[in-house]
Amino acid sequence: MSFWIIAAAGAALVTVLLVRALWRGATTPGPSRVEQDLQVYRDQLAEVEREVARGVLSQEDAARAKTEISRRILAADTNRADAIRPGAQPSKILMAVIAVILVGGSLFTYLSLGAPGYGDLALQDRIAFAANLRETRPSQADALEGVPNANLGAELSPEYEALLARLRETVAQRPDDVQGQTLLAQNEARVGNFAAAADAQAAVVRLKAADASVEEVSSYAELLIMAAGGYVSPEAEDVLGAVLTRDAENGTARYYWGLMLIQTGRPDQGFRIWDGLLRRGPADAAWIEPILAQIEPVAELAGVNYTVPEIGAGALRGPSESDIEAAQDMTPAQRMEMIGSMVDGLSERLATEGGPVEDWARLISSLGVLGQTDRAQAIYDNAIEVFADNPAATDVILRAGERANLAQ
Numbered sequence: 001m002s003f004w005i006i007a008a009a010g011a012a013l014v015t016v017l018l019v020r021a022l023w024r025g026a027t028t029p030g031p032s033r034v035e036q037d038l039q040v041y042r043d044q045l046a047e048v049e050r051e052v053a054r055g056v057l058s059q060e061d062a063a064r065a066k067t068e069i070s071r072r073i074l075a076a077d078t079n080r081a082d083a084i085r086p087g088a089q090p091s092k093i094l095m096a097v098i099a100v101i102l103v104g105g106s107l108f109t110y111l112s113l114g115a116p117g118y119g120d121l122a123l124q125d126r127i128a129f130a131a132n133l134r135e136t137r138p139s140q141a142d143a144l145e146g147v148p149n150a151n152l153g154a155e156l157s158p159e160y161e162a163l164l165a166r167l168r169e170t171v172a173q174r175p176d177d178v179q180g181q182t183l184l185a186q187n188e189a190r191v192g193n194f195a196a197a198a199d200a201q202a203a204v205v206r207l208k209a210a211d212a213s214v215e216e217v218s219s220y221a222e223l224l225i226m227a228a229g230g231y232v233s234p235e236a237e238d239v240l241g242a243v244l245t246r247d248a249e250n251g252t253a254r255y256y257w258g259l260m261l262i263q264t265g266r267p268d269q270g271f272r273i274w275d276g277l278l279r280r281g282p283a284d285a286a287w288i289e290p291i292l293a294q295i296e297p298v299a300e301l302a303g304v305n306y307t308v309p310e311i312g313a314g315a316l317r318g319p320s321e322s323d324i325e326a327a328q329d330m331t332p333a334q335r336m337e338m339i340g341s342m343v344d345g346l347s348e349r350l351a352t353e354g355g356p357v358e359d360w361a362r363l364i365s366s367l368g369v370l371g372q373t374d375r376a377q378a379i380y381d382n383a384i385e386v387f388a389d390n391p392a393a394t395d396v397i398l399r400a401g402e403r404a405n406l407a408q
Contacts, residue, residue, distance in 0.1 A: 007110070011103045018102070019095045041073045130265030137264060140235040143228035144195055156191060164191065171200070178207045189223060198223035218243045218252045225256055232260035244392035248357060251277060255287035257390065267301035269389060274298065276356035281312025343367060347379070357393040360386070361400035368404025376404045 048065050051057040057065075138146075156164070164187055171180045185200035201220040205212045221239035225232055232240075237260055243253040258273035274291045281288070288311060299306035343366045350359060360383040367376035380401045387393035401408050 007106070008103075011106050015099045015102045018098055037076050038073060041069050041076065044069050126265070134260075134264035137234065138231075140224060140228060140233040143231045143233050147195075147227070147229045164188075175203065176207060178204060181207065185219075185223070189226075194223055194227035198227045214243055214247045214250060217246075218250055221256060222252060225259075230259075232256055232263055236260075241391060244390060245395075246392075248390075248392035248396050249280075251280075251285055251287050255291065261389065262298055262301075266389070267298050268303070269386070271295065271298050271302040271304060271306075272355075272386065273390075275306075275309070276359075278311055279309050280356055283311040343370065350379075357383075357387055357390070357396045361396050364397070364400040364406070365403050368406070373404070373406070377406050380404070380406050 045066060048057065048062050048069070052059065052062045167180070167184055167187060171177065171184045174180055181200045181203040185197045185204060188194070188197035188200060198220065201216070201223050205217055205220050208216065217239060221236050221243060224236040224239065228236070236256070240253045240257050240260070243250050244257065247253070254273055254277055258270040258277075260270075261267070261273070262270035274295050277285075277287055278291055278295070292308065295308065296306060343363065346359060346363050346366075349355060350363060360379070364376050364380050364383065367373075367379065380397065383397045384394065387397060398408060
């Protein structure tokens, strides 16, 4: 309420000042034409006296000029009363229009573009809000309750429906059969029953334990998310974290990790992950199309003026180990110039556009090779902050820091 009182008072004050200036300007009479003429004649008399004193004008000519000027002054003075013009009355309609535009226009603009009742949030407050949102978001079970039931058997042939029913019955009788659970997860996902598919895939991961592949664990996370209608629950986040711990550059897990960050109020971090996936490619990767469909509004939320890059354009950015080895045949000056140029290009891109964790690690390692320890330390500290929510990526940065002999 205090905001509206202050805003209304400010708009009213500005309106009063403008209307007052308009009223004073309209009602204050200016000098009439006769008064202007009289002033000119007085100046002419004074000029005649100056010319006589300088000897430019004779006494006879000066007398005639004064007589003529005096006659004109008397004639003008006689008509002075008739020549005084009253000030024009100010337009009440114009003043009303000004008041409506200032007060009404300000109110309309704020209601259209502003957020009434929304308090001011500093950057640290927004980060804290996002962290709380992430910690208190609904669980997988809560999310499943909000997902409408799909008509799963509408387009199934009688034969396939019978086979699926038999598979479900068999797996229920033999829950520890890994092959049966695998087939059930695949077929439940094929018919759109993602919740049942996720349960079957969970059994596969549980039964295989340490032998479960990264792809199988990643598939379990994806099924959890699809079952929840695209929502990344805390349970799905834990599975994604397990995938990224084993494979920090797993494309599927990184895509959904970025989606989770966007859903929990950190579009800035999610954008960097998605942009890195686009730059890394390949163009036919499963996550490229969904990223392209969403990254521009995400970039806007992140405050980035973004142009979609060429897919895969950043896959080989920066000096790799092979680049450095190839430079061994150059003279020391040539070698340092080549590596320095590549490092500068990579550093500029990461500073302006972000990139995948391997690019950050490569930059830190390269700066260590070049002996630019202070610069490497600054980028290392920045990378730790950027990837703070990604344990697997943080581990990659830590290893790069160790190779560059940086303080950790």
